[in-house]
Amino acid sequence: MRVLTRLFGFMLLAASVLLASAPANAQGNMLETIKKRGKLQVGYGSFVPWALRDKQGNWIGFEIDVTTKLAKDMGVDVELMPTAWDGIIPSLLAGKFDAIFGMTVTEPRKEQVDFTAPYSQSGVGVAASKQLAAGLQWPEGYNDAKVTFACRRGIAACKAIEERWPKATLRQFDDDAIAFQEVINANAHAVMSSEPKPTFFTLQNPEKLFRPTTDYVTTGVEGFAIRKGNPEAIAYFNDWIGKNKDWLKERHTYWFKTRDWADKAAAN
Amino acid sequence: MTPPLTVKIETVYSRSPPPRKPLHLTPADAVLLALAFTCVGYVGWRTHTVLDYRWDWSSIWPFLLKRDPVTGELQPNLIITGLLTTLRLAVLGMIVSGLIGIVIGMARTSRRLLLRLIGSAYVMLIRNIPPVVFVFIFYFFIASQIMPALGLSERVRDAGPLIRWLLSVLVGDLKLIENFVIGLLCLSVFNGAYVAEIVRAGIQSVSRHQIEAGDSLGLSRGDVLRFVVFPQATRNMLPALASQFIQLIKDSSLVSLVSIQELSFMAQDVQVSTQRVFEVLIFVAGIYFLLCFSLSRLFEWLERRAALAYR
Numbered sequence: 001m002r003v004l005t006r007l008f009g010f011m012l013l014a015a016s017v018l019l020a021s022a023p024a025n026a027q028g029n030m031l032e033t034i035k036k037r038g039k040l041q042v043g044y045g046s047f048v049p050w051a052l053r054d055k056q057g058n059w060i061g062f063e064i065d066v067t068t069k070l071a072k073d074m075g076v077d078v079e080l081m082p083t084a085w086d087g088i089i090p091s092l093l094a095g096k097f098d099a100i101f102g103m104t105v106t107e108p109r110k111e112q113v114d115f116t117a118p119y120s121q122s123g124v125g126v127a128a129s130k131q132l133a134a135g136l137q138w139p140e141g142y143n144d145a146k147v148t149f150a151c152r153r154g155i156a157a158c159k160a161i162e163e164r165w166p167k168a169t170l171r172q173f174d175d176d177a178i179a180f181q182e183v184i185n186a187n188a189h190a191v192m193s194s195e196p197k198p199t200f201f202t203l204q205n206p207e208k209l210f211r212p213t214t215d216y217v218t219t220g221v222e223g224f225a226i227r228k229g230n231p232e233a234i235a236y237f238n239d240w241i242g243k244n245k246d247w248l249k250e251r252h253t254y255w256f257k258t259r260d261w262a263d264k265a266a267a268n
Numbered sequence: 269m270t271p272p273l274t275v276k277i278e279t280v281y282s283r284s285p286p287p288r289k290p291l292h293l294t295p296a297d298a299v300l301l302a303l304a305f306t307c308v309g310y311v312g313w314r315t316h317t318v319l320d321y322r323w324d325w326s327s328i329w330p331f332l333l334k335r336d337p338v339t340g341e342l343q344p345n346l347i348i349t350g351l352l353t354t355l356r357l358a359v360l361g362m363i364v365s366g367l368i369g370i371v372i373g374m375a376r377t378s379r380r381l382l383l384r385l386i387g388s389a390y391v392m393l394i395r396n397i398p399p400v401v402f403v404f405i406f407y408f409f410i411a412s413q414i415m416p417a418l419g420l421s422e423r424v425r426d427a428g429p430l431i432r433w434l435l436s437v438l439v440g441d442l443k444l445i446e447n448f449v450i451g452l453l454c455l456s457v458f459n460g461a462y463v464a465e466i467v468r469a470g471i472q473s474v475s476r477h478q479i480e481a482g483d484s485l486g487l488s489r490g491d492v493l494r495f496v497v498f499p500q501a502t503r504n505m506l507p508a509l510a511s512q513f514i515q516l517i518k519d520s521s522l523v524s525l526v527s528i529q530e531l532s533f534m535a536q537d538v539q540v541s542t543q544r545v546f547e548v549l550i551f552v553a554g555i556y557f558l559l560c561f562s563l564s565r566l567f568e569w570l571e572r573r574a575a576l577a578y579r
Contacts, residue, residue: 007371054541084533086525087404094408095412177544184320185318208320265541
């Protein structure tokens, strides 16, 4: 058993040496860190059409286009780090990557991270079940304890539902497709998600879904989110966004307003 | 260190393997079976009629294998890549958590108070928090301290071709080595606590008299462990170990929460990209079942062999 005592002692020693020699969490100038590393590390969650897989398993989407071009203009490679959306802000704060792309700017998020100037606009749309919600008046009729909303956990739309329809029940799912499926199955009255999803799902399921309104329920803007305390990085990114306004607009239209990419994507 | 002694000990305490019962189907069994099938059929029929869902399995197949656009070679696509990572996590996880389990389990049964305390603290701490919470704590607080200190990515980049090849067999894509190692450590540290309890139970299942007999034969402490305790303890541990290792395979899906790119994580990507939720879920469940079922059979075989060896 003496061996075991020594083993534990050794492990403790090794751990303390390792921790003592660990470089202090890279604060400093973020831009220089990226250039030195030669890689821009970007965290994001899979979310059509922001970031999705094509049939080859490669990442495509609006966010991927933006990331790739930004890294190219910075003269570095891009390292895509797909991350579970639930833990994406803690991961950023823990230094797992440099920035989260395509994050809707909200007040609670602003307390934790800094946002760049917006480079994209999105709106939350709604789709409702024909069987359950056909007789309901939009939007007042939906503020009722009998009404159930569905949304994907952690996205801005959930918050909007809680605020505008406080009496309704809100059910949150890990995935958009399941949230929509609940409404198609008539287990929930309506589902909210960023456009263009509500439009596409309604087009695909015309006998089950309808749009109580084609207006955006809420609108939001997206920016890159980075750790607080990097004003020079924010300035650099804002400058880049300003210079590439037209290009960003063109890409946004391609991914959000057209379906030209549909045959590349795996969804059908 | 004298082999004849062990032979004697083994022959004195022999146990024969339990005989396998022949299959015999009575009318009552047949009725029960028919009922079971009816239930399954009914659930299937209800699902089909109530759940309004257009099944489309064809979206999944492209994500198993893909053809390289340049060379035309067949390559693993997302699901198979994820499966390979899960397999590596499972195999390496069993080895690492096995080692942790043996060390901690021995510490738990040690005569020294300090070792017993260390062992108990480890087991009690980990066994009494939910796995999901542990995964997050480990990822954000522990792994983010250890990984930068190890500097794995840099070391791998500077390593020679042979080491790189070996590593790529062990962990897969070298670009994701940190990601993989965090997942592996998380899973092993967590599962090690359970394995430690199994090892402790195994060691304590060996009668005191056996150890005293070994002592009185003049065997050293190490030899008593090696020739008297472990051979018997291992046999007693096998059924519980099988359950624990099956649990490990299933628990490996938990690390997808912290973006370790194994089967569940990849499946989630495929779900989002194809919008085919149920097909992907069911398919992946099938893969996990096959993995775990094969492991069960392997352990059954090991148990039979272990029993035979002591006849």
